[in-house]
Amino acid sequence: MPDPRGRRISRLSGVSQGILSRVLTGSLDWHTIAASISYLIRGGEGVRLRTRPLLPGVVAVALLAMCSTACTLKNSGEPTGGRAPASARAGGGSAVLADGSATKVALVPGGAHPYFQPWKTAGAKAKKTYRLGDVRFDETAEWDQQKQNNLLSTLAARGYNAFGVFGVSPTDVNTTFADLKSQGLAVASLGSCPAGKKNEADFCLSTDVELAAYKAAKAAIDAMGGKGRLVHLTSNNVDANTQLRIKGVARAVEESGGKVRLLQTVTDIDKDLQTAQKAVSDLLTAKGNQIQGIVSTAYNPAVAAADAVRSSGSRAKVVAIDDDAKILSSISQGTVTATVVQNPVGQAEVGAWALALLQTEQCAMRDPGQSIDSGSFVVTKQNLTTYDRARKAKTAQLKKRFADDVLACG
Amino acid sequence: MTAPVAPPGGDTRSDRPTPARPAHRLPFRADQRLGLLVLVVGLGALFGVVRPTFLDARLVLFPLFRDVSTLTVVALAQMVVLSVGHMNLAVGRMAAFGALFAGLGYDRLGLPLPLGLLLCLCAGAAIGALTGWIITRTGVSSFVVTLAMDFALLGLVSLLYSALTENAAFTTKPSGLAELRSYSLADICVGPVCGSPVIPQLAQFTVLALLGLGFLYGATRIGRELLLTGANPAAAELSGIPTGRRVVLAHTLSGLLAALAGFMAAVGTGTFRASIGDDFMLPSFLGSVLGGTLLTGGVVSVVGALLGTALVGVIRKGLELLGVGLESLNIYLGCVLLLALSADRVRTVVSHRKVVRST
Numbered sequence A: 001m002p003d004p005r006g007r008r009i010s011r012l013s014g015v016s017q018g019i020l021s022r023v024l025t026g027s028l029d030w031h032t033i034a035a036s037i038s039y040l041i042r043g044g045e046g047v048r049l050r051t052r053p054l055l056p057g058v059v060a061v062a063l064l065a066m067c068s069t070a071c072t073l074k075n076s077g078e079p080t081g082g083r084a085p086a087s088a089r090a091g092g093g094s095a096v097l098a099d100g101s102a103t104k105v106a107l108v109p110g111g112a113h114p115y116f117q118p119w120k121t122a123g124a125k126a127k128k129t130y131r132l133g134d135v136r137f138d139e140t141a142e143w144d145q146q147k148q149n150n151l152l153s154t155l156a157a158r159g160y161n162a163f164g165v166f167g168v169s170p171t172d173v174n175t176t177f178a179d180l181k182s183q184g185l186a187v188a189s190l191g192s193c194p195a196g197k198k199n200e201a202d203f204c205l206s207t208d209v210e211l212a213a214y215k216a217a218k219a220a221i222d223a224m225g226g227k228g229r230l231v232h233l234t235s236n237n238v239d240a241n242t243q244l245r246i247k248g249v250a251r252a253v254e255e256s257g258g259k260v261r262l263l264q265t266v267t268d269i270d271k272d273l274q275t276a277q278k279a280v281s282d283l284l285t286a287k288g289n290q291i292q293g294i295v296s297t298a299y300n301p302a303v304a305a306a307d308a309v310r311s312s313g314s315r316a317k318v319v320a321i322d323d324d325a326k327i328l329s330s331i332s333q334g335t336v337t338a339t340v341v342q343n344p345v346g347q348a349e350v351g352a353w354a355l356a357l358l359q360t361e362q363c364a365m366r367d368p369g370q371s372i373d374s375g376s377f378v379v380t381k382q383n384l385t386t387y388d389r390a391r392k393a394k395t396a397q398l399k400k401r402f403a404d405d406v407l408a409c410g
Numbered sequence B: 001m002t003a004p005v006a007p008p009g010g011d012t013r014s015d016r017p018t019p020a021r022p023a024h025r026l027p028f029r030a031d032q033r034l035g036l037l038v039l040v041v042g043l044g045a046l047f048g049v050v051r052p053t054f055l056d057a058r059l060v061l062f063p064l065f066r067d068v069s070t071l072t073v074v075a076l077a078q079m080v081v082l083s084v085g086h087m088n089l090a091v092g093r094m095a096a097f098g099a100l101f102a103g104l105g106y107d108r109l110g111l112p113l114p115l116g117l118l119l120c121l122c123a124g125a126a127i128g129a130l131t132g133w134i135i136t137r138t139g140v141s142s143f144v145v146t147l148a149m150d151f152a153l154l155g156l157v158s159l160l161y162s163a164l165t166e167n168a169a170f171t172t173k174p175s176g177l178a179e180l181r182s183y184s185l186a187d188i189c190v191g192p193v194c195g196s197p198v199i200p201q202l203a204q205f206t207v208l209a210l211l212g213l214g215f216l217y218g219a220t221r222i223g224r225e226l227l228l229t230g231a232n233p234a235a236a237e238l239s240g241i242p243t244g245r246r247v248v249l250a251h252t253l254s255g256l257l258a259a260l261a262g263f264m265a266a267v268g269t270g271t272f273r274a275s276i277g278d279d280f281m282l283p284s285f286l287g288s289v290l291g292g293t294l295l296t297g298g299v300v301s302v303v304g305a306l307l308g309t310a311l312v313g314v315i316r317k318g319l320e321l322l323g324v325g326l327e328s329l330n331i332y333l334g335c336v337l338l339l340a341l342s343a344d345r346v347r348t349v350v351s352h353r354k355v356v357r358s359t
Helices: A004-013 A017-025 A030-041 A054-069 A114-130 A145-157 A173-182 A209-223 A240-255 A273-290 A299-312 A325-333 A344-359 A387-406 B032-050 B057-083 B091-107 B113-138 B142-164 B177-182 B203-219 B221-231 B233-238 B243-269 B281-290 B302-321 B326-358
Strands: A104-108 A134-137 A162-165 A186-190 A203-206 A228-233 A260-266 A293-296 A317-321 A338-341 A363-365 A370-373 A377-380 A407-409
Touching: A104 A114, A104 A145, A104 A344, A114 A134, A114 A344, A145 A162, A145 A173, A145 B057, A145 B243, A145 B302, A162 A173, A162 A344, A173 A186, A186 A344, A203 A344, A209 A228, A209 A240, A209 A293, A209 A317, A209 A338, A209 A377, A228 A240, A228 A273, A228 A299, A240 A260, A260 A273, A273 A299, A293 A299, A299 A317, A299 A325, A317 A325, A325 A338, A344 A363, A344 A387, A344 A407, A370 A387, A377 A387, A387 A407, B032 B302, B032 B326, B057 B091, B057 B203, B057 B221, B057 B243, B057 B281, B057 B302, B091 B113, B091 B142, B091 B243, B091 B281, B113 B142, B113 B243, B177 B243, B203 B221, B203 B243, B203 B302, B221 B233, B221 B243, B233 B243, B281 B302, B302 B326
Parallel strands: A104 A134, A104 A162, A162 A186, A186 A203, A203 A370, A228 A260, A228 A293, A293 A317, A317 A338
Antiparallel strands: A338 A377, A363 A407
């Protein structure tokens, strides 16, 4: 190939002109090309061709061997999953757990979040109180439904037979629950209910998020004197629960009859505290003087709003969520007007107990898939010291409700 | 099925008309993918001995294989663009974008399962092609363009889900979806003999993708041209390879595979939602690079993507079974990966030295 262009190509690509001509005519086999490429990448260092069909062959044989050794015969090893639904027996039985030593409860949140920390201690307490086989708190789902599904099946393989789950994706979690139920396990949806009307779990014990958001917005509107502009800070927009929170706040705003205007709903800022802090400080810088009230229905924005209002000296009334120490101290100082606290302790404690009753088949659900509100409380400066008592009373009341109305015990 | 390039050995004979049998061939055991296969099987056996429940077909192996199937397709989606020396940071959002169209097809148009999948693949391929076209037309690096695409799709997908659905997810399930999710080869029988309950039927898509890409890179001219484009774009261009079109092709294939992975992830969890693919980017690089694909382009390993993904999956599952908590899970995962790959490197170096010594 006397063509100078060919020589240039050959020099650039680091292969001989002979190879180049074969590449161009398509007459070159692929592993010579691969060698040439490697030659290029390694700066001209020599490379060696190798036996190509061997490895895919080995992989194929390994897969085939695995498949063939694991082949099953029809009807030979059908798993015996699927507990027959226990018939709802008439009440009158005892809801006192007879023997929970064979019940191993796993409390699985969607991922690490301060909200779930009380589950850990409440679960440990329930294990002691009801003498359960084990109560495990596992937060390794990392906010991914697929990872959570894998984690749940792994826990089931490890012998856990009762599950209290906060589903990552409310629209998907019913599939997860149905899977667990088909393996004869007791399942509760704790902290959040599946989206839609159907619940495949035995029961759902969670905060009524729409109601809690409504209460929070109402408290904010009251603090604003019933008029002005309100901002709503919340979590992931593409989450069914966030949509409910937005509805709850919108309902409270509507009820003001036009006196209160929802200035903005800021979503997707509950990822971590830094994200929330940045979003809140941006908001206050841009529209600080227009805002009379801030209602936060997510944890991180609530903490961020409490901080930002204090440091910026804004006169906006803040209603937060949950009882982080920072929020509580802000309430006592007056920079945060109120907070709506939920009842995670009750969810874990009553959830673990009810799951044990269901798992031991001592009780059955009267109405499978029923949703029960675990309670939400507006905390202001006035009831700052006493709200925990109300929450404990609600937990006791929940337990009574389960024994009387929700469970049917033989 | 792969485009294997052995680790550096003796001198190349590539300038001869027919490559003669090299004098000092690297032994078969020096192949990186063989090392990965040994690691995957070895770690699987180790976990199986320490925790016999690791070998539980229904609760452990089936979900593990289903996960590996999906993430392998994600790794392949990344591998295809890596082959031309590019990267696709929008791989997760392209998955979400594809899944959005599948969900839309099932929910609004009432499409049957295969047609929805087709729509999903077309959407993925289209967005991939658009990305590739922008890269070739503007000459901006793939890193920047796909990053921009990631942001654009993040907004667009969320917006469309919020506008079209009540709960930010399409919950309509076409017939066959639940079966595709939970059936394994045990549900396919020839006479009285059925397949393994461990291999999910969802893996058929992964096998198809593996075979397709294996054929593309191993036996076709276009595959060779993709690799040459990645290895040295200038040389490829001067050799008469339409590098622009090859780049568009690579991104189109990447979008298509990402959409397939999005579909598989949606089938795996139950609904078509915006958060699909959120966690795809890291596994996409992990699987392909562990498997031997070069970040600089020009070298791919299709089987390696499967093995790399399987290695991470097995380690994670094993650690979960050992009851490792969140604080330590990722530390252990990192340590085990580092150890596994160091062992692999040591093995390669030892094999290489043996060859050198024998010369």
